[in-house]
Amino acid sequence: MKIVIPGELPTMNQIIDAAKTHWNGYRKMKQDNTLLVALVARRLPECQRVDISITWYRRDRRTDKDNIMAGQKFILDGLKEAGVIGNDGWKHIRRITHDFAIDRHEPRVEVELQEVAPERTG
DSSP, X not given: OEEEEESOOOOHHHHHHHHHHOTTHHHHHHHHHHHHHHHHHTTSOOBSXXXXXXXXXXSXXXXXXXXXXXXXXXXXXXXXXXXXXXXXXXXTEEEEEEEEEEOXXXXXXXXXXXXXXXXXXX
16 A cells, blocks of 8 residues: 655754744644645555555755654554554564655655554563
8 A cells, every 4th residue: 555745844953943934833834744644645545554664755965864764653643643543553564665856857755665564462
């Protein structure tokens, strides 16, 4: 299963700046971006446990990869809000991998989910 989130999600530096600029800055940013992901993911079926592969297509190479990856918070929370995953903890997510590419004309984030067997407890 795959979703495509148009544009670029906020970076860690943008998240920090929003939090420092106004008391409500980060909350609004999180709300808007989580909703964007939830709207894109709303038609996916519910999964018990998944591996997630995220490919970040950026306009250029100006941002460090670890800074870009901070946007995964919005992705996981959006998948949870859309009902695709029950939660974003260890029980529901086995693995998260990241790849990076450049697309100057169509920046986006592609998220691929692969359902895996539930974790055994005991």
